[in-house]
Amino acid sequence: MTSVFPDVHEEEVAHLARTLELLESRIEALTGALDGHDTDYNDVKSYMSDNRGEIDPAEMYQNELILRDIDARGAHAMRLRERLETMRGSPYFARLDFAPDGASAAEAHYIGRQGLQSAEGTAVVDWRTPLGGMFYEREPGRASYEVPSGTIGGTIERKRQFKVENGRLRFVLDTAEAIRDEILLEEIGRTSSAHMRSIIATIQREQNAIIRNESDGTLIIQGVAGSGKTSIALHRIAYLLFRRRGRLKAENIAIISPNGLFAEYVSDVLPELGEEAVVALDLAAVARGRLERHRLGFTDPIDPVEPLGPGGAAARERARAKSTLAFHHWLERALDEAIQDCFVPRELRLGNLRIDAEELRAHFDRLSALGVAERLRVMAEHLCQRARSESPLFSSAPKVGEVVKRLTAMLTVKSARALYRGLFRREDAPTVFRAPGPGLLEWEDVYPFLFVAGRFGGWETDQDVLHLVIDEMQDHSPTQYAVLRRIFRHDMTILGDVAQALGNTEDYTLERLGGLFEGARVMELTRGYRSTVEIARFASAIRGTAVTTIDRHGDRPRVLGFDTPVEEIDRIAAEIDRFRSTGPGAPNGSVDEGDPGRLAIVTRSRAGARELHGELSERLEGVVLATADSRGVLGNDVTVLPVGLAKGLEFDEVIVARASEREYGAEAGRSLLYIACTRALHRLTLTHSGRPSPHLPGDETTVEP
Numbered sequence: 072m073t074s075v076f077p078d079v080h081e082e083e084v085a086h087l088a089r090t091l092e093l094l095e096s097r098i099e100a101l102t103g104a105l106d107g108h109d110t111d112y113n114d115v116k117s118y119m120s121d122n123r124g125e126i127d128p129a130e131m132y133q134n135e136l137i138l139r140d141i142d143a144r145g146a147h148a149m150r151l152r153e154r155l156e157t158m159r160g161s162p163y164f165a166r167l168d169f170a171p172d173g174a175s176a177a178e179a180h181y182i183g184r185q186g187l188q189s190a191e192g193t194a195v196v197d198w199r200t201p202l203g204g205m206f207y208e209r210e211p212g213r214a215s216y217e218v219p220s221g222t223i224g225g226t227i228e229r230k231r232q233f234k235v236e237n238g239r240l241r242f243v244l245d246t247a248e249a250i251r252d253e254i255l256l257e258e259i260g261r262t263s264s265a266h267m268r269s270i271i272a273t274i275q276r277e278q279n280a281i282i283r284n285e286s287d288g289t290l291i292i293q294g295v296a297g298s299g300k301t302s303i304a305l306h307r308i309a310y311l312l313f314r315r316r317g318r319l320k321a322e323n324i325a326i327i328s329p330n331g332l333f334a335e336y337v338s339d340v341l342p343e344l345g346e347e348a349v350v351a352l353d354l355a356a357v358a359r360g361r362l363e364r365h366r367l368g369f370t371d372p373i374d375p376v377e378p379l380g381p382g383g384a385a386a387r388e389r390a391r392a393k394s395t396l397a398f399h400h401w402l403e404r405a406l407d408e409a410i411q412d413c414f415v416p417r418e419l420r421l422g423n424l425r426i427d428a429e430e431l432r433a434h435f436d437r438l439s440a441l442g443v444a445e446r447l448r449v450m451a452e453h454l455c456q457r458a459r460s461e462s463p464l465f466s467s468a469p470k471v472g473e474v475v476k477r478l479t480a481m482l483t484v485k486s487a488r489a490l491y492r493g494l495f496r497r498e499d500a501p502t503v504f505r506a507p508g509p510g511l512l513e514w515e516d517v518y519p520f521l522f523v524a525g526r527f528g529g530w531e532t533d534q535d536v537l538h539l540v541i542d543e544m545q546d547h548s549p550t551q552y553a554v555l556r557r558i559f560r561h562d563m564t565i566l567g568d569v570a571q572a573l574g575n576t577e578d579y580t581l582e583r584l585g586g587l588f589e590g591a592r593v594m595e596l597t598r599g600y601r602s603t604v605e606i607a608r609f610a611s612a613i614r615g616t617a618v619t620t621i622d623r624h625g626d627r628p629r630v631l632g633f634d635t636p637v638e639e640i641d642r643i644a645a646e647i648d649r650f651r652s653t654g655p656g657a658p659n660g661s662v663d664e665g666d667p668g669r670l671a672i673v674t675r676s677r678a679g680a681r682e683l684h685g686e687l688s689e690r691l692e693g694v695v696l697a698t699a700d701s702r703g704v705l706g707n708d709v710t711v712l713p714v715g716l717a718k719g720l721e722f723d724e725v726i727v728a729r730a731s732e733r734e735y736g737a738e739a740g741r742s743l744l745y746i747a748c749t750r751a752l753h754r755l756t757l758t759h760s761g762r763p764s765p766h767l768p769g770d771e772t773t774v775e776p
């Protein structure tokens with residue numbers, strides 16, 4: 072590893088200035104072209120309105136086509152300009168000097184978030200090109216990359232990393248590694264922000280392999296807390312949008328993410344990478360439209376950490392039971408049998424053709440891969456064809472729709488709703504069905520019902536989504552996956568951490584999760600980038616997992632015990648004051664000027680967060696409570712929120728309040744505590760009154776107040 076000489080620095084400063092100039096001239100040219108498009112558009116429009124009545128339909132049509140063409144060219148130029156504008160503050164972050172075999176000298180390639188063309192060729196190479204990929208994967212020496220016409224082999228003679236901020240070159244480093252550790256440390260040691268940032272300049276090799284994986288249709292990524300799963304998912308989207316430009320658009324990619332707060336948190340990454348935001352979905356939205364045709368709605372999910380709702384402990388138990396793999400296996404088996412039983416064939420006459428009950432039964436059974444409605448349709452088509460070929464002169468040939476009706480009359484169950492209810496009358500039903508009101512399902516019945524409805528009436532597949540990303544995979548039940556798999560038939564990226572279950576689904580192992588997706592490739596990430604070594608060790612001792620982290624150090628986590636809840640809250644208020652005056656103490660001192668960072672006070676439940684927020688607000692100003700629908704709260708310096716909402720987010724400092732045996736005594740409390748602690752970048756404190764949670768690590772990290 073070598074740092075560069077001052078004259079090299081000067082050279083790079085000059086190169087940056089030239090690139091920024093080129094960038095501005097390209098942006099200006101596009102602005103000029105856009106103005107030209109506007110003028111052309113208005114001219115054609117005025118001509119059409121001035122000469123209405125005189126223009127014949129053929130000319131009118133011609134003009135409409137011209138308008139459409141101008142529109143399309145304008146939209147293209149606009150997108151191009153937007154992309155280039157994302158390069159303004161920092162047009163590139165790396166340089167790779169590559170000498171192809173046979174060339175007399177190496178050529179310097181600058182790598183940035185977008186490509187930039189000059190009259191002489193490529194001034195900046197997009198990070199997503201194969202040439203850009205070498206920067207993440209290769210060290211100086213022999214290397215090759217793929218182009219459409221084959222492989223280009225050669226030698227990487229130099230790798231250089233830059234930090235360019237607001238158009239100024241902050242540093243230049245030559246490196247022999249994939250990414251130099253100092254640069255990674257500088258990146259991850261900064262204060263957090265209200266929105267997730269892109270990581271293109273420091274993507275690690277194992278992360279790059281996932282981002283650029285194009286060969287596997289379904290990819291499951293298990294990664295420890297802070298290993299960059301969400302970042303990777305978003306960079307993978309940007310990569311696929313680039314690689315499949317023209318075939319894949321942002322509207323063809325959807326992300327199923329845990330809640331609106333999380334969706335807001337990650338919403339800046341794609342625009343920062345010069346791509347449009349993709350579709351944000353949640354499981355409720357996917358289900359809602361599909362339930363409408365059954366005239367069904369549903370209640371809110373039961374959250375196992377919240378106080379009992381109207382259905383009491385029984386409703387909570389039903390919800391738990393329906394989230395398990397054992398339930399899904401039962402559902403599949405029971406449904407197969409119920410479908411088999413619900414068809415009671417009788418002899419059918421179609422003109423001269425007589426089909427007896429056994430033959431109909433055999434035909435129905437042969438089509439077991441299809442849903443009931445599809446089976447009857449296929450049978451009807453086949454029978455009509457047979458009737459026609461056996462009696463070609465038969466005057467009134469049977470109609471398919473008519474035969475479907477007659478076959479449907481042989482069903483003992485007429486609707487998916489009836490079929491679903493019937494399943495729970497079986498003796499082996501592992502749990503029961505309760506309708507919370509007319510036309511309503513409990514949330515936990517929604518996906519099992521959709522599974523039954525799909526098998527009965529056919530699947531309403533999604534035609535628009537060509538790539539589905541599912542974040543926090545451990546929070547979805549096997550039946551939910553079974554339904555999603557059938558609705559979204561294209562590629563999927565599924566990511567999460569089996570150690571971060573919220574307790575609303577059964578605990579998964581990676582094997583179990585992988586088993587739900589036939590042919591899926593499972594990739595693992597074992598290194599955490601978010602927290603200091605001290606915080607990561609503390610958190611992994613709670614979960615009993617091993618952890619590797621970046622070598623970034625900070626204070627040891629503190630566990631503060633108090634005699635009374637009031638003393639505990641007073642201390643939390645004092646900690647907030649301390650944070651506001653001195654910040655979280657980011658270990659490398661890189662707290663952004665004017666931004667002391669963000670502190671989260673994490674509680675186990677929503678109810679707990681509301682209560683604590685009330686208490687703190689009596690003592691302090693400006694403490695904000697986050698809810699699933701909150702917008703903009705993450706910009707606040709101090710936020711109170713429950714673990715379920717803190718999931719996926721990160722804060723410079725975290726105080727896990729009420730880390731007591733009462734709150735986190737049960738086994739499920741282990742992963743909740745783990746999630747809460749792993750949200751912290753630089754500093755972590757846990758407070759409790761009464762006995763501490765038994766899941767907290769021993770004396771080594773415990774400090775009395």
Ligand SMILES: Nc1ncnc2c1ncn2[C@@H]1O[C@H](COP(=O)(O)OP(=O)(O)OP(=O)(O)O)[C@@H](O)[C@H]1O
Pocket residue numbers: 255258259268269270273274275278294295296297298299300301302303567568600601718719720721749
């Ligand atoms: N290669 C990298 N370079 C710089 N920062 C990184 C890198 N990888 C991850 N990070 C940072 O680490 C933090 C955690 O990333 P991210 O939220 O994507 O992880 P995650 O695996 O989804 O976490 P969790 O499951 O705990 O929510 C973020 O601040 C992210 O920017």
